[in-house]
Each structure stands twice: as structure tokens, then as C-alpha cells.
Amino acid sequence: MEVGFIGLGVMGRSMARHVLDAGYSLTVYTRTTERAQELIDAGAYWADSPKDVARQCDIICTIVGYPRDVEDVYLGPDGLVANAKEGTILIDLTTSTPSLAQEIYEKGGLRAVRSLDAPVSGGDIGAREARLTVMVGGDEDAFEKALPVLQTFGKHIALMGGAGAGQHTKMCNQIAIAAGMMGVCEALVYAEEAGLDQTKMIETISTGAAASWSLSNYGPRIIAGNFEPGFYVKHFIKDMEIALAAAADMGVETPGLQLACDLYNELAEEGFADMGTHSLYKLYSLTSDTSGTSSQ
Amino acid sequence: MEVGFIGLGVMGRSMARHVLDAGYSLTVYTRTTERAQELIDAGAYWADSPKDVARQCDIICTIVGYPRDVEDVYLGPDGLVANAKEGTILIDLTTSTPSLAQEIYEKGGLRAVRSLDAPVSGGDIGAREARLTVMVGGDEDAFEKALPVLQTFGKHIALMGGAGAGQHTKMCNQIAIAAGMMGVCEALVYAEEAGLDQTKMIETISTGAAASWSLSNYGPRIIAGNFEPGFYVKHFIKDMEIALAAAADMGVETPGLQLACDLYNELAEEGFADMGTHSLYKLYSLTSDTSGTSSQ
Numbered sequence: 001m002e003v004g005f006i007g008l009g010v011m012g013r014s015m016a017r018h019v020l021d022a023g024y025s026l027t028v029y030t031r032t033t034e035r036a037q038e039l040i041d042a043g044a045y046w047a048d049s050p051k052d053v054a055r056q057c058d059i060i061c062t063i064v065g066y067p068r069d070v071e072d073v074y075l076g077p078d079g080l081v082a083n084a085k086e087g088t089i090l091i092d093l094t095t096s097t098p099s100l101a102q103e104i105y106e107k108g109g110l111r112a113v114r115s116l117d118a119p120v121s122g123g124d125i126g127a128r129e130a131r132l133t134v135m136v137g138g139d140e141d142a143f144e145k146a147l148p149v150l151q152t153f154g155k156h157i158a159l160m161g162g163a164g165a166g167q168h169t170k171m172c173n174q175i176a177i178a179a180g181m182m183g184v185c186e187a188l189v190y191a192e193e194a195g196l197d198q199t200k201m202i203e204t205i206s207t208g209a210a211a212s213w214s215l216s217n218y219g220p221r222i223i224a225g226n227f228e229p230g231f232y233v234k235h236f237i238k239d240m241e242i243a244l245a246a247a248a249d250m251g252v253e254t255p256g257l258q259l260a261c262d263l264y265n266e267l268a269e270e271g272f273a274d275m276g277t278h279s280l281y282k283l284y285s286l287t288s289d290t291s292g293t294s295s296q
Numbered sequence: 297m298e299v300g301f302i303g304l305g306v307m308g309r310s311m312a313r314h315v316l317d318a319g320y321s322l323t324v325y326t327r328t329t330e331r332a333q334e335l336i337d338a339g340a341y342w343a344d345s346p347k348d349v350a351r352q353c354d355i356i357c358t359i360v361g362y363p364r365d366v367e368d369v370y371l372g373p374d375g376l377v378a379n380a381k382e383g384t385i386l387i388d389l390t391t392s393t394p395s396l397a398q399e400i401y402e403k404g405g406l407r408a409v410r411s412l413d414a415p416v417s418g419g420d421i422g423a424r425e426a427r428l429t430v431m432v433g434g435d436e437d438a439f440e441k442a443l444p445v446l447q448t449f450g451k452h453i454a455l456m457g458g459a460g461a462g463q464h465t466k467m468c469n470q471i472a473i474a475a476g477m478m479g480v481c482e483a484l485v486y487a488e489e490a491g492l493d494q495t496k497m498i499e500t501i502s503t504g505a506a507a508s509w510s511l512s513n514y515g516p517r518i519i520a521g522n523f524e525p526g527f528y529v530k531h532f533i534k535d536m537e538i539a540l541a542a543a544a545d546m547g548v549e550t551p552g553l554q555l556a557c558d559l560y561n562e563l564a565e566e567g568f569a570d571m572g573t574h575s576l577y578k579l580y581s582l583t584s585d586t587s588g589t590s591s592q
Contacts, residue, residue, distance in 0.1 A: 098490070121504040133504045156503040160492060168490040172483040172497050176506040179482065182552030183475030187468040190539070193546040194394070194464040196456060201468050207452040208417040208429045209527075210472040212508035231505075243486070250489040253583045256478030259555050288548045 002027060003149060004057030006050055006073055006080075007064040007094070008035040011120070014127035015063065015093070015153040020044055022152040029053050054083035059149055063093040063120075066238060070096045074104050086112040089142050091150070093134075095119040095235075097242050098164035098171070099249075101137060105163030114142040117163060118150065119170035123230045131155035135173070137165035171243040177214065178240055178260035181280055184214045188222055189284040198223050218278035229276040236277045237264050298323060299445060300353030302346055302369055302376075303360040303390070304331040307416070310423035311359065311389070311449040316340055318448040325349050350379035355445055359389040359416075362534060366392045370400050382408040385438050387446070389430075391415040391531075393538050394460035394467070395545075397433060401459035410438040413459060414446065415466035419526045427451035431469070433461035467539040473510065474536055475552035477576050478559065480510045484518055485580040494519045514574035525572040532573045533560050 001024070005016040008030035016039055020026045026044040028036050029052065040046055047053045050073045053060055060080060062073055070092060074080050080090050081104060090108060092101065092115070101117035108115045116138035126132045134154040136143055143159045150157050160169045187210075191201045202219040205211070221227070240261040247254045267273075267283045275282075297320070301312040304326035312335055316322045322340040324332050325348065336342055343349045346369045349356055356376060358369055366388060370376050376386050377400060386409060388397065397413035404411045412434035422428045430450040432439055439455045446453050456465045483506075487497045498515040501507070517523070536557040543550045563569075563579045571578075 121501070121506075123505070126504075133500060135500055156500065158496065158500045160496060160500065165490070165492060168487070168492055169497055169500060171490075172487050172492070173501040173504065173506045175486055176479040176483040176501060176508070176511060179479030179552065180476045180506075180508060183472040183479075186475065186543075186548075186550045186552050187472040190471055190543055190546070190548050190550065191464070191468050193548045194461070194467075194542075196461060196464055196468070200454065200456060201465055204429065204431055204452065204454045204456065204465055205417070205469040205472060208422075208469065209419070209509050209513070210417075210469045210476075212472070212476060212510075213505050214508075215472060217505070246490075247482075247486055250486070251584055252482075252486050252489045253580060254482045254486065255555060255559065256475065256482050256552070259551060263551065284549060 001025070001059065002057045004028070004047070004053040004060035006030065006053055006060065006062040008039065009063065009065070010124050011127045012063040013039070014124070015061070016044070017042070018130050018153040019061070019149060024149065027053055027056055049078065050080055051078045051083045054080045054088070055085070057088065058085070059089045059091065059146060060084065061091045061093055061149070065094070067096045067100055067242065070094050070100055075107065081107050081111065081113055084111070084113045088113050089146050090115040091118050091146055092116070093118050093120055095170050095239050095242070096167060098167040098246055101164045101167050105138065114139065115163065116142055116146055117166040119166055120154065121170065121173055125230070127153060134158070135160055135166040135169035137161055137163050137167060168246070170239070171246055174236070174239045174243055175254060175257050179256035180212055180214050181277060182260055182263065184212070184218060185222070185281045185284050188219065188281060189288055193288065222278050222281045227275045227279040227282065229274070231277050232273070233264060233268055233275055233277055233279060234273040237261065237268060240264065297321070297355065298353045300324070300343070300349040300356035302326065302349055302356065302358040304335065305359065305361070306420050307423045308359040309335070310420070311357070312340070313338070314426050314449040315357070315445060320445065323349055323352055345374065346376055347374045347379045350376045350384070351381070353384065354381070355385045355387065355442060356380070357387045357389055357445070361390070363392045363396055363538070366390050366396055371403065377403050377407065377409055380407070380409045384409050385442050386411040387414050387442055388412070389414050389416055391466050391535050391538070392463060394463040394542055397460045397463050401434065410435065411459065412438055412442055413462040415462055416450065417466065417469055421526070423449060430454070431456055431462040431465035433457055433459050433463060464542070466535070467542055470532070470535045470539055471550060471553050474556035476508055476510050477514070477573060478556055480508070480514060481518070481577045481580050484515065484577060485584055489584065518574050518577045523571045523575040523578065525570070527573050528569070529560060529564055529571055529573055529575060530569040533557065533564060536560065
């Protein structure tokens with residue numbers, strides 16, 4: 001069986017490497033050719049286009065940037081759906097729109113090409129250490145066949161429902177994180193202005209109902225002034241905009257998400273698009289009146 | 297040494313009982329006399345007013361409803377500050393304003409009466425099981441003297457700084473929770489409309505960056521339709537309004553907190569003031585267009 005991998009960004013390179021290291025024969029394609037070199041040196045084959053990958057592989061993973069990139073790779077005359085062999089399983093690991101996942105599933109179905117939407121969470125570290133969470137939508141038998149490949153880089157892998165359910169679950173993930181990040185940043189900037197020891201504040205409130213992964217993991221980086229990306233602001237904005245559109249489609253009100261997305265767009269305009277999501281703290285620092293009287 | 301306890305609501309009764317059970321001689325006062333009966337049966341003494349408590353006790357704990365109740369009990373000619381013996385330590389466990397805590401500290405200081413602001417978190421269960429988090433502001437020597445009493449009901453007890461620092465830390469706690477609750481509720485209502493299994497969604501996203509105490513603890517109660525209070529909506533609104541005022545005072549922008557407070561006020565107007573804070577989900581259910589097309 002030949003596995004294909006399209007999209008060798010920070011996440012994709014680590015994930016493809018795990019597939020290769022697990023012993024699969026691997027064919028790769030990515031727009032920026034140099035990004036494939038290390039994998040080719042390690043034994044992967046190069047393909048010149050998604051179409052070439054489609055013609056050679058039985059299971060094809062993709063992780064590209066935006067929904068429009070997913071459309072480019074999957075749909076149209078040179079895309080995966082039109083050129084994959086019958087029975088091929090296409091796995092889109094990109095965080096993309098639920099409706100596009102459903103469209104790919106339906107168009108693939110007309111040619112007996114299977115597809116799964118399987119966005120991940122866990123960031124670059126999770127990808128390097130092969131402990132990503134993978135949220136999958138699609139048919140159970142395709143899921144079972146794809147599972148050994150997903151297990152090479154995923155630790156928690158769950159079939160969430162039919163086509164689009166993986167993307168919907170990832171949207172729930174981003175919705176929960178988005179509002180939570182406002183809470184973390186507001187608590188930290190409040191603590192600073194109140195003259196509290198921010199580290200001690202985090203330690204203390206993390207013993208109770210305010211505990212969260214974001215507070216424990218991003219809090220200390222914020223205090224240290226380290227805003228390097230785990231996850232990019234620009235990508236988070238993309239995800240929140242997908243979630244907002246999907247929520248609006250379903251008639252779901254998400255005012256917390258909307259506010260978070262507005263604030264992150266402001267943050268990007270301030271020049272933080274390529275910083276980590278926890279740099280939202282900087283927006284609060286910029287807008288808060290630091291001449292305010294500390295009551296400590 | 298005589299310990300006093302004023303305010304025997306759900307939290308206060310449990311906490312006073314732990315003080316008594318630890319072997320302290322205890323004098324109690326509360327506005328609704330019947331609430332003291334069980335403690336009196338167990339050996340506590342009754343006092344007819346805060347003034348009576350002040351005259352008899354060396355360490356006095358208070359946990360009342362609102363900042364105006366704290367003012368009533370502490371300030372004015374019949375209050376604790378004017379009537380406590382020299383060297384008495386007054387411990388206010390109410391979630392109240394940082395500025396009032398500072399005022400009590402200053403006015404007490406003029407009479408050599410010590411004070412600590414020491415709001416708690418952990419809810420009725422934490423109070424019953426003596427594992428509250430206690431966030432303390434005040435002087436270190438008063439803290440050290442009060443610590444054995446606080447330890448009868450507290451598990452995590454931290455001196456956060458001078459007078460008001462306990463209240464400020466509690467505000468950080470509520471700020472982090474407030475925005476986070478929007479995220480939890482929005483993720484759950486999104487999941488419902490998308491046709492996802494909400495329980496499986498929580499399990500899956502809790503393995504990663506979306507993990508939070510609120511999601512793990514309130515999520516299952518929301519799914520079960522159980523909106524009984526852990527913590528009352530009306531009390532959470534009080535806390536958020538204190539935090540908003542304190543933040544505004546310091547020139548700190550808290551748009552996430554403001555939005556959460558607005559939504560909780562709407563929720564209270566819909567009749568949910570005496571329900572648990574996780575009933576915020578009901579507001580989203582009410583406002584979301586359930587005729588929206590599910591894309592599952």
C-alpha cells in the first residue's frame with residue numbers, strides 16, 4: 001500500500017515523517033519543493049502534483065493552509081477527487097469548512113473515492129511527538145482502514161460522525177479556546193494592574209474552577225514575555241471565521257466567539273498575525289490604561 | 297481563644313462547622329436565627345449581634361452576601377471594626393470589593409484591629425469537604441495567626457499581598473471563569489446544532505488545548521439538563537460587577553468579562569437568577585434559531 005502526503009508545512013512535515021518511520025511507502029508533494037528534501041533523503045518519493053499523488057497512492061493525507069487550498073488540491077480536473085483510483089481514501093487533516101468536507105465526500109462518492117475530514121489539535125509539539133488529537137468525520141469502514149496511518153501521528157483519534165463531523169468537532173474546540181483566551185488574558189492584565197504576583201495568581205486559581213489548559217500553558221509564557229507561536233494568530237482567525245460562518249449557517253448565536261474573533265483581527269492589524277495566539281495579551285496591554293491607579 | 301463566625305448561609309454553615317469540629321470555641325451570629333440551630337446543638341454559642349461577637353472573640357470570620365452587607369457588619373458604630381478588642385483578627389470570607397477590604401484594613405488599623413480579606417472558591421461542595429481555595433490579602437503576621445482557623449475549611453490557602461489582594465485574586469478567578477463559560481456553552485450549543493454527540497465532543501476536545509475545569513465539570517451537567525446551582529447566577533453577576541468596577545478603576549479593558557456579564561444579566565431577566573452558572577447554556581438555547589439547518 002502506498003501512502004501519499006500533500007502539504008509539508010510545520011505540522012505536515014512532522015506527521016509525514018511519522019508515517020514514513022512507521023514503515024509505509026510514502027509519496028509526497030508540497031508547493032515549496034525544498035520542504036520535501038528531508039523526507040526524500042529519508043526515503044520518501046517525490047510527486048510533481050496532487051494529480052501524480054492521486055494516481056499512485058491508496059491512502060492520501062493532506063494538510064494545507066486555507067479552505068481555498070483544500071479546494072485546489074481536491075476539486076477541479078487536476079484534483080485528488082477526479083484523479084484518485086477507485087477505493088482510495090482521502091484524509092484531509094486541514095482545519096477547513098464542514099460544508100467543503102461534505103462536498104468532497106459527495107463528489108468522491110460518485111467515483112467510489114472515499115474521504116475523511118480529520119482536523120487535528122495539539123500544535124507543532126503534538127505533531128513532533130505523535131500525540132495529536134484527530135477528530136474524524138466520514139464512514140466507519142473508511143475510518144477503520146485509515147486508522148493505522150492516523151495512529152502513526154495521533155494519540156486520541158475519534159470518529160465523530162458522518163462527513164463534516166470532524167470539522168464541526170474542531171470548531172467546538174476552537175470556540176471553547178477562543179473565549180477562554182479572553183478570560184486568561186483579562187485575568188492576567190487585571191492581576192498586573194492590581195499589583196498581584198501573576199505567577200502566584202495562576203497557581204492559586206488553577207487549584208479550582210478557573211483551571212484550564214490555556215491558563216496553565218499560555219499563562220507562564222505570557223508572564224515570561226514569550227509570544228512565539230505554538231499556534232499562529234492568522235491561522236486561529238481563519239478557524240474562528242470558519243466557525244462563525246458555520247454557526248451562522250445553523251442559526252447558532254456565538255457572541256463570545258464573535259468578540260474573540262474581532263479582538264484577534266485587531267491584534268493582527270497591530271502586527272501580531274505571525275505571533276502565537278497568546279499574544280492576545282499584548283492587545284490588552286496596548287489598550288489598557290497603564291496610568292490607572294494600582295490599588296495595591 | 298474564641299472564634300466568631302458571622303453569616304451562616306450554605307457556605308458559612310459548612311465552614312463554621314469545620315471550625316467547631318476542629319475544637320475551637322465558637323460564637324455565631326446570622327440574620328436568620330434558625331440557620332444557627334444545628335451549630336448551637338453541636339456546641340456553638342449564640343450572639344445577638346455583630347457587636348456581641350466583636351466583644352467576645354479573638355478571631356472573627358464573616359461570610360455574608362453583598363458588599364453592602366460587609367459594610368453593615370464591619371463599619372458604623374455597631375460594626376466589628378468599632379467594637380472589636382485590640383489585636384482581634386477580622387477575616388472577611390465574602391467575595392467583596394478590593395476597595396472595601398482596604399477601607400476595613402485602614403479603619404481597623406486605627407484601633408489596632410487586624411483584618412484579612414479572604415474570599416474562597418470551591419463552592420458548596422468545597423465548603424462541605426473542607427477543600428476550599430482561600431485567597432488572602434493583608435499582613436503576614438495576621439495571616440500566620442489566622443492560618444490554623446483557615447485550614448479547618450481550606451485546602452489551598454495563599455497570602456496574595458496586602459489588603460485587597462485576596463479580593464483582587466478572586467476577581468482574576470471570576471474573570472477567567474466568566475469568558476470561559478461562554479466558550480463552553482457556545483461549543484455545546486454548536487455541537488448540538490451540528491448533530492454531534494455532545495458527550496463525545498467534550499471527551500475528545502478535553503484531551504487537548506480546549507480542556508478546562510468548566511468544560512469537564514459543567515459540560516456533563518448541561519448535557520444531562522441539570523442546572524441546579526453549584527454557584528448561583530445572581531452571585532456570579534455580583535462578582536462580575538465588582539470585577540468590572542475594579543477593572544475600570546484601574547483602567548483595565550475587559551470586553552470578554554463585560555460581554556459575559558451582559559449575557560448573565562439577560563439570563564437573570566429570563567428567570568434564571570437562582571439557577572447554576574452553567575444555565576447560561578439555556579440563554580444560548582433560547583436565542584439560537586433551532587430551526588436552522590443542521591449540516592449533519
